[in-house]
Amino acid sequence: MDxxxxxxxxxxxxxLEPAKLRLEITExxxxxxxxxxxxxxxxxxxxxxFIEMDDFGSGYSxxxxxxxxxxxxxxxxxxxxxEAGQSMRAEAILEDIIALAGRIGITSLTEGVxxxxxxxxxxxxxxxxxxxxxxxxPMPVEEFDKLFAxxxxxxxxxxxxxxxxxx
Numbered sequence: 447m448d449x450x451x452x453x454x455x456x457x458x459x460x461x462l463e464p465a466k467l468r469l470e471i472t473e474x475x476x477x478x479x480x481x482x483x484x485x486x487x488x489x490x491x492x493x494x495x496f497i498e499m500d501d502f503g504s505g506y507s508x509x510x511x512x513x514x515x516x517x518x519x520x521x522x523x524x525x526x527x528x529e530a531g532q533s534m535r536a537e538a539i540l541e542d543i544i545a546l547a548g549r550i551g552i553t554s555l556t557e558g559v560x561x562x563x564x565x566x567x568x569x570x571x572x573x574x575x576x577x578x579x580x581x582x583x584p585m586p587v588e589e590f591d592k593l594f595a596x597x598x599x600x601x602x603x604x605x606x607x608x609x610x611x612x613x
Contacts, residue, residue, distance in 0.1 A: 450489045464494035468519070472500045480511055487516045498555070503543060513550070519575070520547045524558025530567070541571045548572055 457464055469490060476483050476499060487497050498519040503526055512520075522543055529536035540556070547554040556568050559578030568576060582593070 449486055450493065453490065453495065454493065464490075465496065468496040468498050470498045470500040470521070471517075473502050473523075476511070476515065484514060484516060491516045491518070501557075503539070512546075517552060519553045519555050521577070522554060522556045522573075524556070524578070527556055527558045527564055527568070530564075544568070544571045544573050548574070 453464075453467075453469070456462070457467070471483070471487065491497050496519065497517045498521055499515065499517045500521045501523045502520050503523040520543070522540065526536050526540040526543070530540050531537075544554045544556070553574050554572075555575035555577060556573050557577045559565050559568065559576045559580045561580055564578075565576060565580055582590075585593070
């Protein structure tokens with residue numbers, strides 16, 4: 447499948463902005479045929495899609511690959527966070543991954559945040575984004591909308607008419 451062509455077709459069909467979509471690629475997929483994967487990711491990134499590398503650190507990470515990889519967000523595998531409380535090495539690696547990502551202009555996101563202590567430690571390390579049960583468990587879209595009040599407020603009729611006239 448021509449992934450960029452299919453994604454371009456879908457954003458046109460559903461009238462979506464590529465910048466509002468985040469595409470995840472796992473580290474293990476990236477490591478297989480890295481040159482071709484990077485070309486695909488560069489094309490998607492150039493088209494405005496956000497690219498995230500998922501599970502970074504869970505496979506055979508290559509810093510050389512990270513140097514050239516066209517990703518916007520580096521999702522640090524939760525194993526580092528889980529082990530950080532028990533292993534000084536795991537904590538040092540987690541902190542260094544977060545710092546390295548920031549220095550090369552990639553946003554860091556740590557997966558598996560389950561406690562306030564983990565969140566506070568990551569915040570102190572400079573992590574920019576977080577994901578995990580500490581914030582919320584997976585839920586249906588409708589429940590998410592209710593919890594975070596994402597429904598769009600209705601536009602009063604007079605304002606709606608004015609907006610239509612402005613177009």
